Amino acid sequence: MSTGTAVPLGNTDTALSLRGICKHFGAVAALTDIDLDVAAGEVVAIVGDNGAGKSTLVKVLSGVHAADAGKIFFHGDEVSLGSPAEAHAMGIATVFQDLALCENLDVKANLFLGQELRPWMLDEVAMEKRSWELLRELSAKIPTLDVPVAALSGGQRQTVAIARSLLSSPKVVLLDEPTAALGVAQTAEVLNLVERLKDNGLGVVMISHNMEDVRAVADRVAVLRLGRNNGVFDARDVSSAEIVAAITGAADNVVSRRAARHTLAQREEKEQP
Template identity: 85%
Template sequence: MMTAPAAPGAATDTVLSLRGICKQFGAVAALTDIDLDVAAGEVVAIVGDNGAGKSTLVKVLSGVHTPDAGTIFFRGEEVRLDSPAAAREMGIATVYQDLALCENLDVKANLFLGQELRPWMLDDVAMEKDSWRLLRELSAKIPTLDVPVAALSGGQRQTVAVARCLLGDPKVILLDEPTAALGVAQTAEVLDLIERLRENGLGVVMISHNMEDVRAVADRVAVLRLGRNNGVFDAADVSSEDVVAAITGAADNVVARRAARRAATPRTEKDVP
């Protein structure tokens, strides 16, 4: 069994590591040599323009796509995520943008959908107890378990989706655009939810286009550009402008122009060693 290599600057409590992940669809290279580290109790935001490879990376981590090359390490050991079930059993849970909730069912039924407690018949008492435990851990603002999901706000629905995936006791949670199409109050509710996940010691990978949300909760920001790593930044120290420059490639252009100017500038005698 291979042991995860220590990456420069990586936390000692790293729970998930990617090294050299590649994924190709026909002639299109969706991911090329992707490296990523996620520590317990850390929120890592993955940002990038459309077509940068964010969705493909989430599907690799969730077991939907198997990488063509590279290595995935989970809790220090090399693993193979060849199906969504394998990822869930390993301890990687995914909440997709559409949430996959049944709007006609109530909160409790959605939480235990497909994983009902039934020693010999449905154990409603145990499921209700576990439901309230999960919602309290997330500081959820849901008054009753009997309300249909269709009657909940966007933030409350996101909470139900996250609480459902916590039933499997995951170590890493992937959130795909968790605040997309939400209002200000609902977005604040979801960001508070992400804070609760971090406080509970989970590693969180958040895909987002919203730089304000990223700066509000992320510890580190990983930029993807054209399927490649294009910078990992400490969220507390980097400006939104620098992140946007990495996303659009403007930072690369500045470096290239500076290098070109240096190469075109005639050298003087004092420049010669």
């Protein structure tokens, strides 16, 4: 049974580390003393109730928000993520829940949106070649590059967004609720993509509310509660009930009750003649 303490990464290459990350919005503490490690070739799921700080943490890691305190290490070097462009250039790619795709454009145009190849004009041939390379890396089920994104399924759209994030050859990919609002078949397709990212040696941080999806692909599960760490678990050794207990605080109550009973028993022993 997991204790909820941090699981050592062993000899794996740590791609991303957070130490003591704090973020305030006025008087509200969104994140307090957050620690997190993500290894290359590892999927770390971040779970928690609404308001636990998951989205804020992703925005800190993607450079949208600057942390008020704490340190971020990328492959062992302390870094500062002052903007999304800095995070992207460093090797941290983010796929937000809204995907930010242009539905009227085709797959290839969306993949290279803002990153077009143009020595003097658009290099359509090179862009098409690279597009198919990316999709093959992910074993993606996209029949043609010329179809408008509006005609794709939810799972296929997620595929396009993830493939686009790989154009810059990142080391870490952040996925914000990648299976939200998807059907069973589409969810399986996206989870397969997550496995492919892991197999390609990328560190993956996946925000999710779906415990089945977390158990399917995550190596470790980090629980946030009220903006704080509330346990990091080895996904192979922890039950869904234990994770839910950490999310809701039930595990904290159990520990508190045990500590209270222990203290009471000690007092009663001292009072006995």
